[in-house]
Amino acid sequence: MKIKVGIIGATGYTALEVARLLQSHPNAEIVAATSRAEDGKSLAEIHPSLAGRLDVPIEMLDAQRIAKKCDVVMSCLPHGASAETCKQLVEQGTRVVDFSADFRLSNRELYEKWYGVTHPWPERIGKTVYGLPEFYADAIRDADLVANPGCYPTSVILPLAPLIADGLIEADDIIVDSKSGVSGAGRSAKVATLYCEVNESIAAYGVGAHRHQPEMADLVHRIGGKAISLLFTPHLTPMDRGILSTIYVRPSAKATAADLLKRWESQYADCPFVTPVPHLPSTKHVAGTNYVQMTARDAGGRIVLVCAIDNLAKGASGAAIQNMNVMFGLDQTTGLLQ
């Protein structure tokens, strides 16, 4: 019997990536998809790259109806809108992977400060597992709701957390410089992501004020056991997909880049998607895959960490399928090794 999967927010980029990846998943099938704007069409009509392969009809979102059809729902809705629907689906007995930031942080105050909205299900903040199977597989296995990680945070938490846990780097002096492809901003029309704005150009945004900064600090603290101080600057770059994070840290005592690589190798020895590498990774090395490549270099008294992921794969939809695999007792890599 295949896992019956529903995709809500089906017109977006992460939904397309879930559908693309699930087509070659041997144990799952898409049985429902929703959108407010494209009700009545099919997934393949909205996403022509799926033509001839996925005829799932798009329907309006009705949590009760979706819950009846699905074992698990991928909620590809924006933060703010997702939480209420996740609540209804979980209450109807369906398991949910939430792509939004609505359940990622440790507490309601932090969420409401950074997201500027009142949370509709505050009881679940701090009581929802963060969907990084590399650290939380046991809790994900039994979860009714999984908070899929943010894309930039994935590229920062995976390299930093084990180093903080072992005291190999200073916790109070971390600078993160990240670059993202434009699909990270979603598919809805915005001036900032128009062709003429992004083509042949690169720009910083959200300097010192991006909502992924508290997510990174919160999770590195939770996993590494030590509070950290971190400055994060994201950049929008003229590519479709991919994230490259360059992280400047100060080594504690006499730690070298080689020590950090060794630490990652032991931490992630049993994690099929996290690959410490000797070369400097680029977004091309992981494009379209669920892999994470990371390396470290000694430089001017600091160590520079470089981590590459695909924002739509390990940064969103690949991670969600990895989480679904854990939730349903499958091997983490099922359907994700293409």
Ligand SMILES: NC(=O)C1=CN([C@@H]2O[C@H](COP(=O)(O)OP(=O)(O)OC[C@H]3O[C@@H](n4cnc5c(N)ncnc54)[C@H](OP(=O)(O)O)[C@@H]3O)[C@@H](O)[C@H]2O)C=CC1
């Ligand atoms: N893009 C990325 O790289 C990443 C995205 N994420 C997160 O994943 C989620 C989806 O992202 P992405 O696919 O890029 O987003 P898109 O903007 O591409 O798609 C969002 C989808 O949600 C629906 N939607 C929008 N507003 C509402 C609303 N108020 N109520 C119900 N449905 C709504 C839209 O469809 P319609 O208007 O037709 O209903 C659309 O299908 C977001 O929470 C995002 O933050 C996480 C990691 C990476």
Ligand SMILES: CC(=O)N[C@@H](CCC(=O)OP(=O)(O)O)C(=O)O
């Ligand atoms: C390039 C770009 O705009 N990226 C998005 C982050 C990607 C994302 O969707 O993250 P969440 O899941 O936390 O929303 C941004 O900076 O807001």
